[in-house]
Amino acid sequence: MSALTGTPILLRTAAHQNARIVAPWTLAVTALSVTSLIGYRFVFADEASRQGLAMTIGSNPAFNLLFGTPYDLLTEDGFNAWRSLALGGFFTGLMAIILVVRNTRADEDSGQAELIASSVVGRHARLAAAVQLAFAASIIVGLVSAIVTMLFGGDPSVTIALSTTFTATGFMFAGVAAVAAQVGSYARTASTLAITVLGASFLIRGFADAAPGAGWLIWWTPMGWTQEVRPSTEARYWPLLICLAFTLVMVAIANGLLARRDYGQGLVPARPGPPRGRGLLTNVWGLALRLQAPSIVAWSIAFLILGGAFGYLASSLGDVIGPDSPFAKAFASSGQSIDLAFAFVLILLQIMGIIAAVYGVQVMMRVYAEEIDYRLEPPLAASLARWQLLASHAVIAILGPATALLIGGVAISLTATDPALTTGNLVRQVLAEIPAVAILVGVSVATIGARPQVRLASWAAVVATFALTILGPLFNLWDWILGISPLWHVPNVTDPDMSVGSIVGLVVVAAGFVTIGFLGFRRRDVR
Amino acid sequence: MDSAITVKGLVKRFGSFTALDGMDLDVQTGQVHGFLGPNGSGKSTTIRVILGLLRADAGTVTLLGGDPWRDVVPLHRRLAYVPGDVSLWPSLTGGEAIDLLGKLRGGLDESRRAHLLERFELDPTKKGRTYSKGNRQKVAIVAALSSDVELLVLDEPTSGLDPLMEAVFQEEIALEKARGRTVLLSSHILSEVEALADRVSIIRDGVLVETGTLDQVRRHRRSHLRVELTRVPDRLGDVDGIHELAVQGTTVTCTVDDAHTADVMSMFASGGIVSITSTPASLEDIFLSHYDDRLNGTSSP
């Protein structure tokens, strides 16, 4: 019997069970590509507006940071390749990670995999099936996005090259997740590890694209290799060979590690712990803190690094966003008189705010995970009001991202050299932004508390905010649409005429969502 | 005697599926009440409504004199619960989980805790995920029994325990009963509650089939008999309480109402018993005897 016996059957079963996970990601990536194409076609119909767009994007390094170096912004396909490549790859990579971890470690933690491991399957069959499943799903994302984009008039050469980069990113991070699944002692640790690598390669790519003189870094990150395919100009395929090699190495490492670890254990084994519950662990608040601690620590460190990198970026861009730059002219024409470095940092803080919202939503999702694992039942059957249980996590979901943002803001001020980027200014700006982030987290408190069936609405809110905040202005959308994003209402604290009214409004809306969650949680069934 | 739990006409739907369809239950204070029913009959659902985790669609539930949905906090301080599906926090040790649950309930009895850990041979330093099913069950049992409460709600508490630990469990529950605690003990195995329960309620498809003392239920109980005789007596089929009679040569198999065991045995004795095996009635047998009764027009007392 070979180590891979049974893989095909496992793969078929897994494909069946995971189809529901693949569908939304495929949809998201396809929508990303199609909306770029159509949006561009309608909004930038003539040459002049296209030149204007290229000017705006070229002058603002925040766009390079998020989406990558633009190679061609004068055609709809070029715009699509710029807007979709990094994000589409990120989403596909995230999907691959979720699939691999779910079908390896998560099944081991829940004991489901034991039934399989004990039947006629080879030792490496489960990992092989999980990785192949992620490969297949990445290919589906590539195929569907390519076909649908071409149906909407995408140029075949650009579109196919672009969609291939999605698939390639999926492959690489399936490999990363396969390794992480062997190392972490729990499924949660494994996915945190893999997603950290994904986030880091995105950040390094962004830094390479945005910071002057950092271009060489592009070859040191998986997300740089896919960008170097340059679908809109050269559509060269050889960088994908690096992706393939990386994937193979990762899978080989994962298989090597698999042979070395026990079923249900990571390479880092679970150690015995204290026999008594003392200290923090005497009430639900302590329990929530204990359960969420790894998240809190990981995100806080992430924001420290992010802030440091952003601060450095803001200062190193002296010329790019200096007084004579197009960036400055864009602001001058809008009649605002603000420090340019601070204006740039405002955009970076919006990006950080959206990431912080992801953190908060993820904390709330943990409550749902606890519920479906029947772990809310014992505390609720003890003498505990329901609101306390929800509150113990909701407080972390709101204060955690707030703290992380503060850490990030201070870190920006520490690495930045511009006179306007003082710690005081940044802290005040972050404080003004926290209520907007709390609204996004509030949506997840509302859904998890009142109706977990619609919990995906909280991710939808984050994605919509991202689209409106970062891309909305490019498309010259009306203010009332842009205003759907809570971040749009965050005032600039260095503006002498700043009004506090909008902050109060944000706080009220956030409180409204949270209240819905608490009222709903009191009334619904808990399983 | 007053009731610790009263459930009347309880209806619980999950979407279009009706899990409980007019369920009744009455648990009297100071008694051990066996709650029997096959898998999926609605035991856990009933218990979750009693604990205020699920909201009743219709019917009334009274728990320790209060409303389990409204008075959650004060009521839960007076009870402890062992869920049917014990899922522990993967990163917490068993000892930490016991203490946490105890504190959430308002404190636990240190000496009981130590005593129970020893009785159940449980290592409190292991992390949640590394416990076997039986050991996870033990964590929940120790947490529940070491708290000082009036009512214990136990949902199939022994489902993962080995026979030795099951015996320990039976002893500990007997002690709890002696202390005057009320116990609601659900199970799908009749013999499990037999040793402990003062009264039992039997549920099937979300409705109460029968409730009463063990003796009352036993009246409906049948054992399977397989008897080898030297001579098969005549008129065997006419004896009261014999069902499903099959004779093959000198071997007789049948089911016998336990209430009529004496008559049947003397009948067999007249034929000269060579060997005899008896299998106690399962829960299903009790249901079958109920259905038989209903078909024959003699309803339960």
Ligand SMILES: Nc1ncnc2c1ncn2[C@@H]1O[C@H](COP(=O)(O)OP(=O)(O)O)[C@@H](O)[C@H]1O
């Ligand atoms: N949350 C739920 N959603 C849908 N159906 C459920 C849910 N909980 C229980 N059921 C169904 O209700 C019935 C009774 O379940 P349960 O009370 O767990 O039975 P028991 O504990 O007696 O084995 C079963 O058919 C089960 O599938």
Ligand SMILES: [Mg+2]
């Ligand atoms: Mg049950």
